[in-house]
Amino acid sequence: MRVGRPVKALPQPVCDYCGARAVLVRGGDEHYPYRDDHGPLWLCTACEAWIGIHARSTRNVPVGRLADAALRDAKSRLHDVLEPLVAGKVRRDRVNPFEARARAIRWVAEELGFDPLPASIHHLSLEQCEQSIAHVEAFIAQRRPTAPDER
Ligand SMILES: [Zn+2]
Known part of the structure; x- marks a missing residue:
């Protein structure tokens, strides 16, 4: 109506x-x-x-x-650093990559306490992108030795 x-x-x-x-x-x-x-x-x-x-x-x-050039670059790097996690989620949970990426962004945003929670990667500021990249890299580095839920 x-x-x-x-x-x-x-x-x-x-x-x-x-x-x-x-x-x-x-x-x-x-x-x-x-x-x-x-x-x-x-x-x-x-x-x-x-x-x-x-x-x-x-x-x-x-x-x-x-997004200016610096933010576009940061979003691209964040996207890339998340891809291994996204691929793992797609394999394990059989969600599509778009859903998996959305969940990955939400996870990082919650971990870092972003307020308000961004609806997608395109709502992040440059500083939030850089914080997210560092957080994801640290997360991946930390779990690499065992990687229990890989494969
Ligand atoms: Zn302007």
Whole structure:
């Protein structure tokens, strides 16, 4: 039933770095940062910061905060360091990789006491990413000698 439901404003995000309103760009647009089309992005050209939107979102809802080069790099490194844990979880619990990654991020965020708990990796700050990477690396290093639940 859609009747009477108020229309929500477009969620135009604000750049965390400069406070400017991000603009929505699509593959092929002048300021689109990728050569290939990675779907629509909210972009701050001044900060070279951007974030994607939820797949199938009809209202261009961003998946998280705008990320500059340093944050994009940190998210990528956190993603990589989590992959062995994600792969193990997929094997053991037969969950799909997306679910396993979401749970891994939630686990790290809870371990480190992030408040509020991030909905996904795309909500983490640079500092939170760095803390998470260090925590996961320490966790993996510590359990490596026995690795009881590997394989
Ligand atoms: Zn900006």
